[in-house]
Each structure stands twice: as C-alpha cells, then as structure tokens.
Amino acid sequence: MENLIALLVAAPLLGAAVLLVGGRRLDRAGHWLGTLLAAASFVIGLVLFASLLGKDAEHRTLVQHLWTWVPVESFRADVAFRLDQLSVTFVLLITGVGTLIHLYSVGYMAHDERRRRFFGYLNLFLAAMLILVLADNYLLLYVGWEGVGLASYLLIGFWQHKPSAATAAKKAFLVNRVGDIGLSIAIMLMFTTFGTFAFGPVLTSAGDASEGRLTAIALMLLLAACGKSAQVPLQSWLGDAMEGPTPVSALIHAATMVTAGVYLIVRSAAIFNGAPDAQVAVTVVGAVTLLFGAIVGCAKDDIKKALAGSTMSQIGYMVLAAGLGPIGYVFAIMHLVTHGFFKAGLFLGAGSVMHGMNDEVDMRKFGGLRKYMPVTFVTFGLGYLAIIGFPFLSGFYSKDAIIEAAFAKGGTQGWILGSVTLLGAAITAFYMTRVMLMTFFGERRWQPDADGHDPHPHESPTTMTIPMIVLAIGSVGAGFFFHLGDRFVHWLEPVTGHSEGDSPVGVSVITAATLVCLVVGVGIAWAMYGRRAVPAVAPRGSLLTRAARRDLLQDDFNHVVLVRGGEHLTRSLVYVDHTLVDGVVNGTAAGFGGMSGRLRRVQNGFVRSYAVSMFGGAALLVAATLLMRAV
C-alpha cells in the first residue's frame, strides 16, 4: 500500500514536467492534463486515507523508502516518504483544494496565452507541497519547503511583464530564504545533536538532548515557520504576493503553502515540548501576528490584500495554538484545515468578483454586487460566516477550540493569550463584515472605465463556480464534522499527542464571550459601512489606519534598513574591491615600473659614467671582501 505514496508526488510532478517541457503543442489540452493529474493525486490520497482508516491507531504510519539520497559517513539522507495521520490530513487538503483550484483556473485563466505554463507551475507546486508534508526527514522536507517557495515565486511573478509582480515574487522568495536559514541551521543542529535528521530517530530521542540545544533547534524552526507562514517579523511578503493570479492566492497564499509553518511546528512537536521557552516565543509570534494581520486587514481597500491580512491573522491563531503545546496542536491543524476551506472559498469569491469587474480589486469601486453575481455572493457569504466563527460553521468550532486552549494554558500567560484571541475574533468579525458590506451591499460605486464602457459585472462560468460551491459546503460542514465526537482529536492524537488543559473558566463562558466579541465586531462594521454610504475614495483616516494601510510601516522599515543599507554596503564594497584590493596589486606593478624608470636613467650613454660605476663596483667588491675577513 505504501508504494502508492510516491505516486501522490509523481502524478503532479509528471504533469509539471510534461507541461513545462512539452512546449506549445500542449497549449490546447494542457490545462486539462494538469487538472486531471491533480485529481488523480487526490484520488490516490483518498485511497491511502481509506487504507489508514482500515488500520488501528498505532499502525497508521506508512513509510516508503525510495532511495538513499546523500550518504557521507554518518551523514545520511534518504528520499523516503512518511504517511501518517498528520500528513494524510494535509495530503487530502492539498490535493483536494488543489484540484478544485485547478478546475477554477481553467475558467479563470481562459484568456491567458501562457495558461499551459500556469498549470505546469500549479502542478509543480502540488508536487513540492506534497514532498513537504510527506518527507520522512528534515532535509527532504527542506526540498519541498524550497520547492513550494520556487512555485510561489513563479506564480506570484506569473505576469512577469508587470514589474510590480516580478518584484513581489522576488521579495517573497528572499524573505522565505531568510526563513530557510533557520531551517538549515535547525537541520545542522539536529545533525550535530542527534547525528541524524530523520523524523523517527530525532523525535523519539528528542528527550535525550539538553534543553538548550532543543530550544536552539526549536527557535530556528520557528524562524523558518515565520518565513513560510508570513508571521511577524517575516510577514511582509504576503501582502505583495497578491500580485499573483487569484487562484494562486487562494491555493498557495491562503489554503496550503502558508500553513506549512504550522505543519513544521506541529510535526516537530517533540522538540518543542522539550523547549518551553521556545514555545512561549511561538505563542508570542502567533499572538502578535494575529493582531497585526487583523489590523492590517481592517485598513485595506484592496479586497485581496484585506483577505491576505486576514490569512496572516488566521495563521497567527494556528501558530499560537501550536505554541500552546499538546493542548493546542490538534486545534492548530483543525483550524488550518477549516481555514483552508473557507479562506480558499473567499479568495475564489474575490477572484470571481474581479473576473466580473475587469480585474478591479478596490472594494470602494464595488458595492451592491449581490444581485449581479448571486452564486459568488452566497458562497462568499458562507465563507464569511465561517471565518468570523458564526455558530455551528467550521470557523466556530476550530477557532473556539483555540481560544479555549489559550485560556486553558493557565496562569497569566493563559489570560493574556486568551484575551488576545478573543480580541482577534472581534476584529476578524469587523474586517470581514467590512469586506462583505463594501463588496456586496450598499449601492453600486463602479464607474465606466476610461474608454467609456461599463464593466457590467456578471456571474463567472461554471468551471469557476463549482469549486466555490464545493468549498462553501466544506466551510459550512467541516467544523461540525470534525467536532462530532472529537473525531479530529482522536485522529491526530497518536502523532501530536493531546492533553486537556485545565481552563480557569468554563467552556460555555468562553463560547459566550466569543459570540459577544463576534456581535460587537459585526455591529461596529455595520455601523461604519452598512448604515453610512462608503466613500468611493478612501478618507485620510486615523493615524493607525494610515499606518495599517502601509502594513504598519513594516515595509518602510525594511526599505530603509535593509534595502538602502544594503545598497550602500555593496556600493562601498565595489569601491573597496576596485581601489583597495585591486589597487594594491596595480600599485605594486606601478611601483616597479617607477623604480625601473628611475634606475634606467643611470644608463645615460656616457662611457665615463659606466666606467665610474665599474670603478665604484670594484672598490665595493674589494671593500666588501676585506670587510668579510675583518668581521
């Protein structure tokens, strides 16, 4: 059965290869091939999942060893895949959502002449992401880790003729590379600590290592996670990443890739459990990002950027949960999955809106779209309800669980984290309502464009609506399904372990509080955007708003410190290399030249001066000889 695992990866990889190498002759059918292979991978995933269900909880780990990759003395990395409850969950999410988005893209990219390549990249992404979650050791995980980075680079910059897109792509890759430093150092540390970096041995023998080393490893992993999952301080790339085609934002920058960080942390649970300080760091990062993203989300008028902010903040929830340790891991993953559904749905909705509005993204130019694109409205609406945690929808269960877990952490830490999550819930409700209202309610605010014809919004083709509907269903039902009899918890427990924290306050109280926050958030938003008409041009807004519009000045900071500083550094180094390092050499050469020029003047052509030098030479010779004897 485990021999199927490789096929999971192989299918999309094949697709990528064929589509990218195949050339123009594939332009007509290429996209369908890509979709097909993605679907195939999903089916295999289902089969494997079924086979896992067939086993009992302890034996639900399949390992497929393909070949020895890098053997150097004690350093040994294999190309081996590991399928267990955790990874299969991801596999299903990735391939499932992935397939849907392939389908969606068929419609969305219909008019792009480079559609074949787009699907090639999408397949490449699937393959890489699957490697990431299936890898049996950290080095192979690294391959997937960078592979998704590459795919996202290619996809963000898919419209390369737009400089902004190219820049955004580069930025994403670079910021991720910073994170990768963390990952590689973590792996090195593992190697020097355990002599290996395969999941099995590392995680089992994690206990033997000193806490110091574990903390170091954990912090490095956290750094990596920050990069990939756009957590503060490495979050800055996510907003720009929205330059990519919307399906990309939906798949990579909402549902799957950005959650890889969470996967990494949860996968390394054993290490984090041994490093409480690192866990605190994780929770702090999560909490900060949670608020950060939410606040940014409130201020953006670009629908995709608003959603991006929301993504950031939601992942903040997950990271925070993952930082809580055994009480949180499961819920982190659970929220990850549900978020996968509703956030992908929301993005696809946004994409559909843009599709209908000539790629307009400014929500101030929307308004009252619900009657023009009903399907989009409904699916988007369901996603909206799910994310704000409307009772009995997916978000409600997963987020609520996290909030409870945060409180259950206990102590002041518990209180702080708990209240942060609550606050986050409120803000989430606010900005999502804002998006909802600005886009679908109120009166129309769009103008005929420059050459005078009206965008006349319209519903998207079925290839696009079907995925939206499916995802909407998911975002409605998934939470309840998982929650029923703590299915999800029991499913993951063997991998991540699970423990009920002792909550200082009752579960019902927390749930109530959450709902109150929700109502408050929605209320404020309605007060601001529902009752009053939305101005077509953004008001100057408060200081906070303006800061939030610029991602809380984080980019400005990067620009001043890193970019400018870097440019100065390189420029001065170029100067140094030319004048100093090279100058020394050329200087020596010139020195000899000068010496030569001076010495040759002695050769003045006069016999008598030659004779003088000979005479002097003779005298010297004699003197020297006598001197030698004297001393």
Add this chain to the structure above:
Amino acid sequence: MSFPLLTATAALPALGAVATAAVPASRRSAAKWLALLVSLATLALAVVVLVRFDPDGARYQLTESHAWIKNFGVRYELGVDGIGVALLALTALLIPFVVLAGWNDADPLETGSRRWRPTQGFFALILAVEAMVIISFEATDVFLFYIFFEAMLIPMYFLIGGFGDRAHEHGEEAAATQRSYAAVKFLLYNLVGGLIMLAAVIGLYAVAGNFSLTEIAAARANGSLHMATSTERWLFLGFFFAFAVKAPLWPLHTWLPNAMQESTAPVAVLITAVVDKVGTFAMLRFCLQLFPEASRWATPVILVLALISIVYGALLAVGQRDIKRLVAYASISHFGFIILGIFAMTSQGQSGATLYMVNHGLSTAALMLVAGFLITRRGSRLIADYGGVQKVAPVLAGTFLIGGLATLSLPGLAPFVSEFLVLVGTFARYPVIGIIATFGIVLAALYTLVLYQRTMTGPVKPAVASMPDLKARELLVVGPLIVLLILLGVYPKPVTDIVNPAVKQTMSDVHRTDPKPAVEASK
C-alpha cells in the same frame, strides 16, 4: 604493461590540439568538428576511466610510473583517487559543451593575413587546456603537477587575450586594450603564485629528495621523513598561495572578474568551471597530504578568508552592472564555500567540497553559457541593456532561470546537496562560521533573482524586442547540463560513493575524525 589509460586521456586532447591547429585556414568548420570529436572521444575515455575505477579499491588506481628526470628525482607518475576521477570526469564532460558553445565565437570578423587562423587556434587552445588540466588532476608527482599547473596558464592566457568578448560598451579598440589587460592580469597573478610555489617545490625537494606524492606522504605518515615545524609551514604557505590565487580566495581574487568579463562565455566557463578547480583540488590533494600539521595550523585563518570570500563575493555580485562580472563574483563566493568545506576537516565538508567542485562546474557552465548566448544576441554585457527577455525568448529565459536557481543552490538541484554538506561539515566543527556562511544563501538568492528580474522580466526593451530564442545548437549545450543538474540533485549517490573513500583517506592523512553528535557524546 597494461594500456596507459590516464596518459591517453591527456594525450588525446593534446594530439587533437596539434591536429586542430594544423587545419588549413580555409577549412574552419573542419577544425570545429575535429575539436568536437576529439573532446567527445576524450569524454568516452574518461567514462572508461570512471568505469574501471573501483571506489573501494586502492587509493590511487590506474597508476602509471616512469622515470623522467632522475637528477631531480622526478617521475612521470599518474594515478587517480576518487576526487581526481570526479574532476577528471567533470573536465572531460564540460569541454564538448564549451566547444559547442564557442562554435562561432572565434570566426574572424575581418579576413586578416592568410596565415592568421583564429578559429583553429581557439579550439586548439581549448583542447590544450583540457589536456593540461586533465594531467594535473592525474599527476601524483608534485613536480609533474607543478609543470602542468604552470604550463596551462599559457593557452589560457591566449584564450583570454586573443579571443575576448566582442560585446563591449566602448567599442572594439577599448575592448582590445581591456582584454589584454585582463589577460596579463590573469597571467601575472597566477605566475607569481606559481613562482612562489616553485620556491616551495624546490624547498620540498631539498627536504624530501624526491617528488612522489605517495612516497612523501607515506614517509610523513610513518615519521621517517621529519620536517621542522617552521619548514613545513613555509612550504605549506608556498603551495597554498599558488592554489589560493588559482581558486581564487579573497583577497587574491581580483583577476577573476576581469578575466571572465573580457573573455567569451565558453572561455569564462573554462576558467571557473575547469581551470580554477585545479586550485581547490590541489589544496585537497597536496596541501593536506604533504603538510598535515601545517594545514591544521593554518586552518583558522583560511576558514576566515573563505568566509570573507563567501560574503564578500556575494555582496559584490549584488553590486555589479555587468552580467559576466556578476557571475564571476558569484563564483568567488562559491569557491569560498569549497575552501571552507576542504578546511573544515570533516568528511561531510570535504566530500561536500569535492561534490561542490563538480556541481559548481555544471551550474556555472549552464548559467554562464546561457548568459553568453544572451550577450551575443544583444551585443552588450550590461544588465541595464536588457529587460522583458522572457516574453520574446521564453526558452532562453527559462534555462537562464534554471541556471540561476542552480547557482543559488535550490534544493532538488545538484549544488544544494554539496552546499548543504559543506555547511553541515563546517557547522559540525565550527558552528559560528557555519552559521555566518549560511547567510550566504540569502545573498545568493538576492543576486541571482535581481539579475533575472532586471534582464528577463518587466516590459520588453525595444533593443531585445526582436531577439531570437535559443537555437538547436544552443539547446544542445544547455539541455544536457540542466538534466545533469537535476539528476545529480536527486541522486548524487554515485558521485559521493566515488568520493567518500578518498575523503576518508585524506581525513586520516590530517589525523582528523568527525566530531560525535552531542547525544552520543553525552552518553
């Protein structure tokens, strides 16, 4: 006596060079085809060597030994260990691509004197370089090695100075002067290095009385040949200096950017991908084996220099306006990694370094050759003159990107494996240096992606609007390289299997063993 396989690998291109040079002026294409065939035949021989080589066999295999200059105790001794074989294969592999890529680079613009035959000369010189490089990978006699280590400068020098890059911002005249400046700089740098090494070689002779690497190393090992500490250190420095110039190691690197910038892309590849490898290879083979104690003594300084090379080269690459200079500085950074790996004195480090030599050869070749195709199309080396190429020449852009990704050692491509091995190997013994070196990967991403963004993406510049995509010949050059990069990225085991035993030997030469993992150590 069995067939002298190793001699053949070197003799074939040497004869080929003579033959090519002899082709009459009117038959240019004949010279090209001849050169290509010879290089392919050499590749075939190299494959035979690869097959005949038994990784777990004796340290030096396929050995040949003949008396040469008794009075100097010099013997014509050849033999390859795993490291040598790997680099031999790399060289033999790359030359056909170099020839193919340089197919039209040396055709005379103006028909000069009847006897002026640049094309023949170009390919003859390339083959000559191949012969010399190969034999210096095979030589197990210090003197023999030295001779070819030095002699290869001459053909290289003519390749750089005689067949420079025609694309030049200030016209042909300026190009000529800058080119000869670059050539002279290259020659003098390496000649000075070589002469200082000569002093050391003579010193070694004065101490040891012969030049046989194996004998001396053995005598050092069993203590029958004792060197005063200071002597050994001086000799080591003499050798290392030459290799550090060749490699090149900061601050002896400034000849490389000029040389690569002024020479045609294939020659630039010849320099970094092939010739410079002799330097790093020689560090492994001669410095460590002949002067183990001195090597250990010098390690800290060398590591720091290597570290500087890594960061410094990368930063300078970021600051370049000229595509080829950029690649050159990138190479400097990479050589920093290689030297780091060698002197980290761990098996991961040294295997990684050897692997790195091979992979860097492939990746630079890929990147540089595509860059060359690009430059010959547009007639400029300045990054600023390009933009939006991917729209008009997607295949070119794609291959360029892959070359770039290899340069930034993306996992899945060959360079990643070697780079990571080097980093791990270094980290295991010198954590701080390892960590700092790791920052190199960000800088690598920076200069590669900036290069790609500026040249390939964005709106199409009018100057490149009519640029044709890669031709069949060019694809034939780049395709196999990319395939190899991917293959060695996912399955480097064949190479590591060849290299590891040799590295094990070297490690024992310098009496170092890998540090134990903390967990085991604590138990």
Add this chain to the structure above:
Amino acid sequence: MSATAVHNLWTTAADPIAKIPAPKIEYGQLAPVLIVAGAALVGVLVEAFVPRRSRYYTQVFVSVVALCAAFASVVALAADGYGTTKAHIAAMGAVAVDGPALFLQGTILLAALVGLFTFAERRLDPEAHGSRVDSFAAQAASVPGSDSEKAAVKAGFTTTEVFPLLLFAVAGMLVFPAADDLLTLFIALEVLSLPLYLLCALARRKRLMSQEAAVKYFLLGAFASAFTLFGIALLYGYAGSMSYARIAQVVDGTATGLDPALADTTGNDALLLIGMALIVMGLLFKVGAVPFHMWTPDVYQGAPTPVTGFMAAATKVAAFGALLRLLYVVLPGLRWDWRPVMWGVAIVTMLGGAIVAITQTDIKRLLAYSSVAHAGFILAGVIATNRDGVSSVLFYLAGYSFVTIGAFAVVTLVRDAGGEATHLSKWAGLGRRSPLVAAVFAVFLLAFAGIPLTSGFSGKFAVFSAAANGGAAPLVVIGVISSAIAAFFYIRVIVLMFFSEPRPDGPTVAVPSPLTMTAIAVGVAVTVVLGVAPQYFLDLANQASVFVR
C-alpha cells in the same frame, strides 16, 4: 720587510738556475683550440690570397669545417674519458682538460656554429646592386655615408674578415674556461675580447651606433681587463706562482717549500683578497653582472645582431666557465670570504636586470637586460659551491645560449626600410602578420621567463635547487621574485605581438635562407628538448661537473 730578508732574497735569486725543462705539450688534448685557431689563421690567409667573389664561400666553408672538426675532437676527448677519469692538466699546467672544460667547449663550439650560420645569412637585406649582402659593413674602413662606402657597396664588397675574427674569438673562448693558470686566463680573455670589439663595429646599417658600441665595449673592456691584470699581479705576489693548483695550496696553507723569508709576502691576505676581488670583477664584467653590466645594453643594441647573439651566448658560457674554475679550484679555501660578496652581486644582478628591463622599448636592449637578469640566476648556482651547483650552471648555460642565439636570429628577421625594426612599438601585431615567427619568438620568451616545459624552466629549477641545497634559500626566494618581475616584460612583448593591432607602417618579416632557419630551428629544438626530456643532458652535465685540481 727587513733588509736582511731582502738580502736573502737576492742571494736566493742569484743562485744558478736549474735547467729549464723542455716544455711538453699534449697537442691531441688541445686539438679543439688548435684546430679553431689554425682555421682562423687560414681564414686570414684566405683574405689575403683568395679572389674576392669566392672568399665568402671559402671562409664559410673553412669556418664550418673547423668548428665541426673541433667539436668532433671535443667529443672524442670526452669519449676517451678525459672528461672524467683521465681528466688532468695539460700543457705544463697551462690548460686543464676535464669535464667542465670539455662540456663548455662543446657548448661554445655548437653555439659558435649556430652563430656562424647567422653571420653567413645573406638573404635578409635587399640585394645591393645585384650582389647579396650580409649584415656586415661593406667596407669597415670607409666613413659611414661617404663616397668610398657607396663605392664599396656598389662593388658589392663584404667584410668576410668576420669569419676569421669569429674563429679567433672562439679560440679564446675555448681556452678561457680551461685556463689553469692566471696567465693563460688573461691571454684567453684578451684573445676572445679583441675580435669581439672589432665585430661590434662592423654593422652594415646604423654604423654610427655600431662604432659607438665598439668604442664603449673596447674602452670598458680594456678598463676591466686592466683591473683583472692587476688582480692577477697581486695574486701572483701573494702566492708567488701563476698556477691555480699552487695558489690553491698556498691558500689552504698546504703549500710546501715556501721560503720562510717570504712569509710576509706570501700569505699576505690583503694581497690575496684584493687580488681575488679584482680578478672576479673582471670576470663579472664579462658575464655582465651588476654593477659591471652597463656596457651590455649599449653594445647589444649597437652591435650587428648576429654578433650580439653570438657574444651574448658564447661569451657568457666562457666567462662563467672561467669564474667557476677560479672559484672552485683556486679559491675554495676562501669560500667564506667570497660567498657573501657574491650573494650581494647575485641579488642586485637578478633584481636590477629584471627591474630595469620593465621599461625598455628596444627589443635588443630588452634582451640585454634580460641577459643581465639571467647572469644573476646563474650566479645563484655558482654560489651553491657544491657539485650540483657546477652541473646546474653547465646545464643552464647550455640551454640559455641556444635560446639567446635563436631569439636574436628572430630579431634579424623583423625588418623595415631602416634595416632591423628593433623598436618594440614596431613589433605590434606581429602575431597577425606572421604567426609562425611570432610563435617561435614567444617560445623563446617563455623559455627566458622560465615557463615549464621549456629549457628555461629546467635550467632555473636546476640552479635554484642547487642553491637551496647549498644553503642559499633566501637567494632562491629573491630569484623567484625577480623571475616574476622578469615574466612581466616578457609577457609584455607577447601581448604586443599577439593582442595589439598591427601598425600600417609596421615591419615586414623577411624570409631567411636555410642558414638562419637552422639557427632558429636549433634554438627551438634545444628549448623544447631540454624542457621536456632534460634527463640525458643533466646526466652529461653531472658527469662533467668535477674540476681537475
């Protein structure tokens, strides 16, 4: 010294002198010298009696035959084992017949033969009035630019005297390294110098420069030999004898039968040291070591190029031979006195020659300075004071002389309206015009620069390793540095030839007769052979490296 001593001395001198034994000369063993000298005399007679048109051929024939015969006899002697086992001192202690002597004589003879070919070359200059001309003045006596000169040219005169002169010089050179007493040394010195002075003055083109060169060479040469002679006088005063063996004994204090009365003349170290210094100085002048090198560039530039080539090669060989014998046979006891001094000389010679050469603009002057630098390298070998030192110097000289002749032969080919185009700027782009010539010259330059696989490298390696073994490691380092500097200007020429655009008014490359071709070919052949497979010759030099005492 006291009066009584003098009285004693007088009385001793007044005693009836024993019968002077009839001198016993081993003509067979002196054959090489005798043959050459005899041929030279024949040449003079030829000048006197043979009609002008057939002189040239007769002279060439005589000289070639003579040189070949002489070489043959050298080989025969060596084969007889005079180089090794039967080595001894011939002609009443005047001439040594031993390894170094024979080796160097062989080298000199071959170099002379090759040089002779360049002398005899008559294709390079355009034919003047229907008669082929070589590179020597039509009539040396006639004033440059005068009518008599024009007439001479019109009549198609050529100075065929150059051949006997060459032979005389060769004869002197043959004796020089073999000389075993100071008198012979001095005579040989003069015999080799005087013809060279004349040869320098005989250029066909640029005669003023040629004559100037001759004057400079002559005056300075005479000046130097005066010093040498004075040194000889002092040494004689010290030892009371001319013979090397005797002097050596006195130096070592192993001499027997010294008159105690002479105690304070004999063994007066001041005499010894000063005398040694002055003799050595004379020899250093001949090899062109700093600071006695200043004649070299001017003379090399002014002299007819074939002469320059010949003298640059052969004189160096002979002079170093003499220097070796002097230092190794006569003054080994004084090693600790002369070694440091020679160290100094070697260092300044190596560095000085290399550095000044950097900024030269005339190819002949450039080669002159490079020869200075090479003198320095060879001195490093001399200083080694061990057997390797001798053999390495012999080897180096053999290799170097042929490269030099070849290089100058190439210089004679590159010509424009004014004769040879020796200014470097005119050599620009030669590689484009005639790749072959440029390539050959490049080979010679690389050999000078000591690039591996050329004779220059093996020679340099031999010399330096000998020096290193002889405990002169610092000298090796300096030598290496200066060869790096030297490399710079050799490279400069190569750059000029290959990488710079040819000048429209650039020179043309004359197609030479087989004579010059052979000269160049031999040069290349020796360069490559000694570079790639030096074993045999190293062995030869090694066997030949023992002086007879």
Add this chain to the structure above:
Amino acid sequence: MNPVNYLYLSALLFTIGATGVLLRRNAIVVFMCVELMLNACNLAFVVFSRMHGNLDGQIIAFFTMVVAAAEVVVGLAIIVSLFRARHSASVDDASLMKL
C-alpha cells in the same frame, strides 16, 4: 731600497690611470690611461718576481706588453674610424644609445 715601495708606486700609477679613464674625454687619452694601468700592472709583476725570486712575473710582463700592443691595434682602429665618422674623439659625444 725596499722593493715594496715599487709596489706602492705601481698602485699609484694604476690609480692615476684609472682616474684618467674616469676623467678624460678624449678617447685616445682614455685609452692611454688604460695603457698606463697595464704598465702599472707590469711594474707590480716585475716587483713581485723580484721578491719571489722566480721569473714568472717578468715573463708575464712581456706577455702583457704584447697584449697591450694588440689592444692598441684594435683600439686605435676603432677609435680612428669613430673619429673619422664624427670628426671628434670625445667619448661623451658617443652617446647615441642610452636608457
């Protein structure tokens, strides 16, 4: 009288000759000075021969004279031809070649 004084004399003559070479311009005179140096050597030879009581030195003296004569022949030939070409025997005029 003490023969050593003759040595001093010869040294003196030698030095005079050398100084003359260094100072005088006229090629002929310079050459004469060289001859003077040679003769100084002769004197030294003779003196030493006298002191050692063997004849080698005196024999050498003859050789030296011959050599000197030969040098005169060669030297004068060269100098004269130079003079005829330039109408000046000043060695300082003969400086075409320098640097």
